[in-house]
Amino acid sequence: MRKVLNIIALAVFVLIAGLNSLKAQDTLYARQVLERLTSPQFYGRGYSYHGDSIAAAYLRSELKRLGVSPLGDDYYQPYTFSAFSMEGPLSLSVNGVTLEPFKEYRVAPFSASLYGTFEVLNVPPEILVDGTKLSKFLKKNKSLLADVVVYVDATSFKPKDEEEQKAFKSSLSNLRRRNSFNSKGVMVGMNEMNTFSPAFTDYEHGYAYIEVLASKMPKKIRTMHCGIFT
Numbered sequence: 001m002r003k004v005l006n007i008i009a010l011a012v013f014v015l016i017a018g019l020n021s022l023k024a025q026d027t028l029y030a031r032q033v034l035e036r037l038t039s040p041q042f043y044g045r046g047y048s049y050h051g052d053s054i055a056a057a058y059l060r061s062e063l064k065r066l067g068v069s070p071l072g073d074d075y076y077q078p079y080t081f082s083a084f085s086m087e088g089p090l091s092l093s094v095n096g097v098t099l100e101p102f103k104e105y106r107v108a109p110f111s112a113s114l115y116g117t118f119e120v121l122n123v124p125p126e127i128l129v130d131g132t133k134l135s136k137f138l139k140k141n142k143s144l145l146a147d148v149v150v151y152v153d154a155t156s157f158k159p160k161d162e163e164e165q166k167a168f169k170s171s172l173s174n175l176r177r178r179n180s181f182n183s184k185g186v187m188v189g190m191n192e193m194n195t196f197s198p199a200f201t202d203y204e205h206g207y208a209y210i211e212v213l214a215s216k217m218p219k220k221i222r223t224m225h226c227g228i229f230t
Contacts, residue, residue, distance in 0.1 A: 033062065046195065091227040092210065094120075095218050105212040106193050107228055108176065114149075114185050114208035114228045120221040121148045121183070125157040128171035129164055138181070145183045151221050153189035155214040179207040187224070189214030 036042070036058065043051030060075045090107070092099050099105045121144060127133040138145070154172055159165035175186055185208030194211060208228055 044195070089227055089229070091225070092212075093225045094212075094221055095223060097218075099212065099216060103193070103213075104216045105210055106195075107230070108209040108211070109230075110176070110205050111209045111228065111230055112185075112206050113230050114226055117223060117225040118147070118149045118184055119144075120187070120224050121145070121150045122221060123150050123152045123181070125152050125154060125168070128152070128157075128175075129167045134180070145181050148183055149185040149187055149208070149224055150181045150183045151187045151189065151217075153214055153217070155189055155191050176209060177205075179205065179209075184208065185210065185226075187212055187221075189217055191215075 037045065037055055042055050042058075045051045045055040056076065063070075063075055090101050092101070092105050101107075121141060123137070124133075127137050152172075152175070154168075157168050159168060172188065174180075175188065179186055187210045190211050191214060193213060208226070210226075210228075
């Protein structure tokens, strides 16, 4: 989907240009602008929660206050780019409990559509960094994997050292690119909800990929029902 966004080109540069020759109070103002733009209220200045529009409105107000004239009829310069959006209704429930989209779960932009009720196979997170354990797990559950959704609670992983922690993060990242379980889908329990770069819209997988808030998950997930249309 094409989403029209409003931004102010080079606005920050205009506001803080010439820092080398600025007085102390001007340097302080420049820092205040940067701190404001990077504050949580601007949501990373991305299109999620309209952070881009919030930032644009703030910069426009500052430019007007400083008496800077727009280059054209307005300070805004509209442009478009491909952004991810869910088509149709979106739903996810775990063990019969409905979760709130975006706050308690997020579907990746490369996720395949998935609809129905599925059994969930809980995967011990440590097998992601142990090739032998992973092979045994895949062999043991080979007859089940094609029809289930696997769940990995990333928050329960206890690394032995820094190297194992790095290996685990790498394995989680790989799950975004390849479903080594060959399951219907993959759910990953996280401490907090991540955002996905628009670059992830450039490709699509043949499996559903969902990140959920681990603190909202039951101790053992048995079933999940989802309606995901991408």
